[in-house]
Amino acid sequence: MESVTTAPTPSAKERLLASARVLFHERGINPTGIDLIVRQAGVAKASLYNNFASKEALVVAYLEQELDGWVRKVHGQDDPLAQRSDRIATVFEDIARAVESHTFFGCPFTNAVIELPDCAAVRVVADRYRTMLRAHLAEISGADAASSLASRLVLLYDAAITAAKMGRDDGMISEASALAQELVSAHTTKA
Amino acid sequence: MESVTTAPTPSAKERLLASARVLFHERGINPTGIDLIVRQAGVAKASLYNNFASKEALVVAYLEQELDGWVRKVHGQDDPLAQRSDRIATVFEDIARAVESHTFFGCPFTNAVIELPDCAAVRVVADRYRTMLRAHLAEISGADAASSLASRLVLLYDAAITAAKMGRDDGMISEASALAQELVSAHTTKA
DNA sequence: ATGCAACTATACCGATCGGTCTGGTAAAGT
């Protein structure tokens, strides 16, 4: 039985966003030309510009799609009744799982800011993501979003992603996870 | 009195590397065209290709220059007789100072890996940098390079840079610095 | 003084970029 929200034949817009996602992840944004996106989506070039004002608009839509996906994922898998340290561990396991399945290409928002440093709209979405990331990490650790602990968890999350992107990963992700859990435990017992 | 190693008139190669550095930092690598580099260096296009085989080779030379500069900087300012936590603090103060002076554009090696994901030579230089970074952080903290503490310090260093790049920086750098110093102190007193 | 190497200046190359335009097809709305 199909979900009513999933059309059996994706629209041109959906196919464009889907192939843009794959290509931006695998090759980066700037090296991925319009023609390639269109061809891989099996869509006419005009359909791209009927749905998006420009390549930049497509990039922003792609980032918003990534943000939506991230929100849905963390809401779907996070168990509010679990131990704080387990909820923290889940976040880092996510990164490790993506690395193992070779579907990890770094943080899409960080990558986009680096690739398009002059695009204000990209910055806006990235800021929105980072605010929500901080809120989520604060929530699952039982800390205030403005707290020092929340800052430190954001730092460790960013760090794990950077390490996964840059290194051959000698347990850096689990190291970040362990330190994060230590911080949360210390904070929990202290309170 | 001039240093013997600094020519009064920089060669074409030196001028090219100097302007490549500025442009790659400010605009990123891919959006910076050859013509712009050449024009800003006040150099003929042929001089670029007399000194570098391709734009990619220029990028690699730029990264090697960045690595050299980083090595010289840390060797110049680090005081082996200082307290461990002070030596750690210096590393993070460096980032904060760069941010304040608006000469901070994120980690050149991370940025280059993101902008040119298919360039193996870029990866090589980036790996070299990361090995030296780990060795340096291990040394100034009195830890083994393969130790858990060294991993954690690398994580926090990366994190501080990412936070500085992505955020409006509400004390994230000093938060990373504080945590790093706490880890080193705990490790020192334990031993 | 002569020859070579390094340099400047600029025209030029094919390829590709983001983006537009034309033209045609198929389904849905009225």
Next chain:
DNA sequence: ACTTTACCAGACCGATCGGTATAGTTGCAT
């Protein structure tokens, strides 16, 4: 029946890309 909407296919546009070629100049070494 007619229009509108959404779509595909692909030619086409000017601009820019990385890179080469031509031609002339400067300065140093022998």
